[in-house]
Amino acid sequence: MALKKIKKVxxxxxxxxxxxxxxxxxxxxxxxxxxxxxxxxxxxxxxxxFQVPAVLFPGVTVVVSPLISxxxxxxxxxxxxxxxxxxxxxxxxxxxxxxIVSSLLRGELKLLYISPERLLTAGFIDILKKAHVSFFAIDxxxxxxxxxxxxxxxxxxxxxxxKLFPKAVFAAYTATATEHVQNDIAQQLHLKDPNMLVGSFxxxxxxYKVRPKRDIIKQVLKVINQFHRQSGVxxxxxxxxxxxxxxxxxxxxxxxxxxxxxxxxxxxxxxxDKFIREKVDIIVATVAFGMGIDKSNVRYVIxxxxxxxxxxxxxxxxxxxxxxxxxxxxLFYSPGDYGTWKSFTRDMNEASAKIAMEKLSxxxxxxxxxxxxxxxxxxxxGQEPEKDNCQCCDVCLGQLETISDPLVxxxxxxxxxxxxxxxxxxxxxxxxxTGSRESRILECGHDNLSTYGLLNDFPKNVVQDWxxxxxxxxxxxxxxxYNVLHITPKGLELLRGNETPRLLKPAIKxxxxxxxxxxxWKNVDKALFEKLKDYRTEKAxxxxxxxxxxxxDSALRDMARLKPTSNEALLEVKGIGEKKSKQYGKEILNIxxxxxx
Ligand code: ADP
Numbered sequence: 001m002a003l004k005k006i007k008k009v010x011x012x013x014x015x016x017x018x019x020x021x022x023x024x025x026x027x028x029x030x031x032x033x034x035x036x037x038x039x040x041x042x043x044x045x046x047x048x049x050f051q052v053p054a055v056l057f058p059g060v061t062v063v064v065s066p067l068i069s070x071x072x073x074x075x076x077x078x079x080x081x082x083x084x085x086x087x088x089x090x091x092x093x094x095x096x097x098x099x100i101v102s103s104l105l106r107g108e109l110k111l112l113y114i115s116p117e118r119l120l121t122a123g124f125i126d127i128l129k130k131a132h133v134s135f136f137a138i139d140x141x142x143x144x145x146x147x148x149x150x151x152x153x154x155x156x157x158x159x160x161x162x163k164l165f166p167k168a169v170f171a172a173y174t175a176t177a178t179e180h181v182q183n184d185i186a187q188q189l190h191l192k193d194p195n196m197l198v199g200s201f202x203x204x205x206x207x208y209k210v211r212p213k214r215d216i217i218k219q220v221l222k223v224i225n226q227f228h229r230q231s232g233v234x235x236x237x238x239x240x241x242x243x244x245x246x247x248x249x250x251x252x253x254x255x256x257x258x259x260x261x262x263x264x265x266x267x268x269x270x271x272x273d274k275f276i277r278e279k280v281d282i283i284v285a286t287v288a289f290g291m292g293i294d295k296s297n298v299r300y301v302i303x304x305x306x307x308x309x310x311x312x313x314x315x316x317x318x319x320x321x322x323x324x325x326x327x328x329x330x331l332f333y334s335p336g337d338y339g340t341w342k343s344f345t346r347d348m349n350e351a352s353a354k355i356a357m358e359k360l361s362x363x364x365x366x367x368x369x370x371x372x373x374x375x376x377x378x379x380x381x382g383q384e385p386e387k388d389n390c391q392c393c394d395v396c397l398g399q400l401e402t403i404s405d406p407l408v409x410x411x412x413x414x415x416x417x418x419x420x421x422x423x424x425x426x427x428x429x430x431x432x433x434t435g436s437r438e439s440r441i442l443e444c445g446h447d448n449l450s451t452y453g454l455l456n457d458f459p460k461n462v463v464q465d466w467x468x469x470x471x472x473x474x475x476x477x478x479x480x481x482y483n484v485l486h487i488t489p490k491g492l493e494l495l496r497g498n499e500t501p502r503l504l505k506p507a508i509k510x511x512x513x514x515x516x517x518x519x520x521w522k523n524v525d526k527a528l529f530e531k532l533k534d535y536r537t538e539k540a541x542x543x544x545x546x547x548x549x550x551x552x553d554s555a556l557r558d559m560a561r562l563k564p565t566s567n568e569a570l571l572e573v574k575g576i577g578e579k580k581s582k583q584y585g586k587e588i589l590n591i592x593x594x595x596x597x
Pocket of ligand 1: 019048
């Protein structure tokens with residue numbers, strides 16, 4: 001019975017006729033009155049896991065959320081779907097806040113979004129006590145835990161709620177939580193026998209591609225030129241790189257804007273708004289960008305420098321493809337990036353520096369190891385992929401080829417490091433191996449070493465890349481301020497022939513293309529898609545809403561695929577519920593029939 005109702009609500013308001021993994025269990029658990037902890041990756045459909053039950057519960061559901069912008073997005077989106085939701089925060093005019101409280105007390109409101117600080121004021125608890133609260137949904141619940149990556153002390157106070165509202169159902173939702181954090185969340189919130197629903201952290205629609213950094217502007221242009229008029233984010237490590245990259249792209253005629261913490265608040269907000277409303281295609285940003293935006297149709301994320309950990313990489317690259325359609329994540333790394341992050345650990349205490357270096361090494365290994373990117377990320381977070389070949393990263397798509405004699409090449413490199421008495425860095429070692437006539441080498445007499453010129457068939461940058469790959473794979477480490485190469489115990493095993501590294505060929509092969517992109521564009525009339533996208537931008541501007549809240553990309557593609565000619569047919573489109581079909585249906589059908597003619 002409950003399942004039937006759940007399905008009906010899902011179709012009527014959101015236009016979806018099925019569930020994503022674990023959504024059904026998550027919705028059934030709370031509608032049956034049991035507490036839950038739900039861990040699903042970004043784009044896994046977490047918000048519907050509490051929004052659908054909220055529609056079904058009598059009374060109101062209180063959603064606790066840390067950021068005004070996230071609340072605003074979800075509330076706008078619910079209202080667009082015809083559900084009575086509001087948010088209470090200090091930026092709203094007093095009269096409007098009063099009106100929201102009245103509708104809460106009249107029992108009209110279905111969902112109320114609120115920050116933990118506001119919720120826990122004595123005055124507001126009194127108000128809530130008078131209302132009929134059926135369900136508390138704690139979003140971004142990792143903030144409850146000190147072990148999570150974004151602990152917020154005000155979230156800890158939520159532990160009081162359970163006693164204050166003994167009859168309500170409580171559930172916690174997040175995308176990132178280790179087992180330790182999951183249990184801590186349940187404990188901190190005093191959940192009663194919660195159903196722990198943990199999905200896979202994998203993002204199968206993200207296509208990872210990793211390359212050594214050379215001419216970064218050229219490399220970036222090559223990627224963005226494949227995404228004409230589509231949204232993308234480019235991350236740089238430093239503010240000055242953000243400024244120069246954005247300026248360069250603009251000078252070349254791209255619609256790109258910068259975003260970083262050093263900019264004035266107003267300008268930053270303006271740039272973000274332009275991106276969300278699709279007035280510009282590209283945001284060039286430091287990691288400050290992304291917290292609190294839910295733009296669902298970011299089609300690519302480029303890292304013009306390597307992040308300091310896989311946690312950061314997963315979070316930043318994860319801003320691509322929230323709508324579950326294919327998206328590309330490009331990462332350009334260099335030994336210099338590694339050095340930059342390493343230099344920051346100098347000011348840390350020993351314990352913190354050790355952890356930071358471990359994270360940095362795992363990140364560097366991800367870049368250089370040439371093993372499936374999805375698998376590497378999943379293993380890092382303690383999970384195993386479902387299949388061995390993801391067909392969704394440069395490695396599995398066969399775009400990177402390994403050399404045929406990695407053992408011998410690895411041994412040549414390590415022998416040279418040994419002959420140089422482990423006193424030089426990667427660039428110098430590569431110069432010796434390729435037989436450079438640089439004066440510093442000749443002056444030191446290193447042209448007399450037996451390893452001098454051993455790899456002179458290759459350019460120096462290729463040999464230097466191999467050295468980096470050997471570092472990433474743990475055969476070499478870099479010590480001290482000058483990143484002097486040292487052979488590790490694992491490296492000694494390589495020298496003895498007991499270990500074989502993976503070394504990549506310098507040339508990138510075309511390889512195969514990811515099927516995921518082809519499948520999701522299958523039978524889509526691209527010209528019609530573009531027209532519908534223009535219509536969406538027009539509506540977003542008119543209504544002052546983010547474009548993706550009017551329609552997601554996947555609904556647009558579905559329309560341009562099915563080309564509905566009647567209202568009933570329009571309702572077949574995934575992502576169009578009753579309200580949207582009423583509101584926009586007529587104009588959309590006109591665009592489609594005009595296009596057909
Ligand atoms: P999360 O909060 O976990 O990042 P969202 O709730 O934003 O994920 O959902 C991600 C995307 O998946 C959105 O575009 C959403 O509309 C879509 N989605 C959610 N549930 C379903 C479903 N049952 N069927 C199809 N698409 C869905």
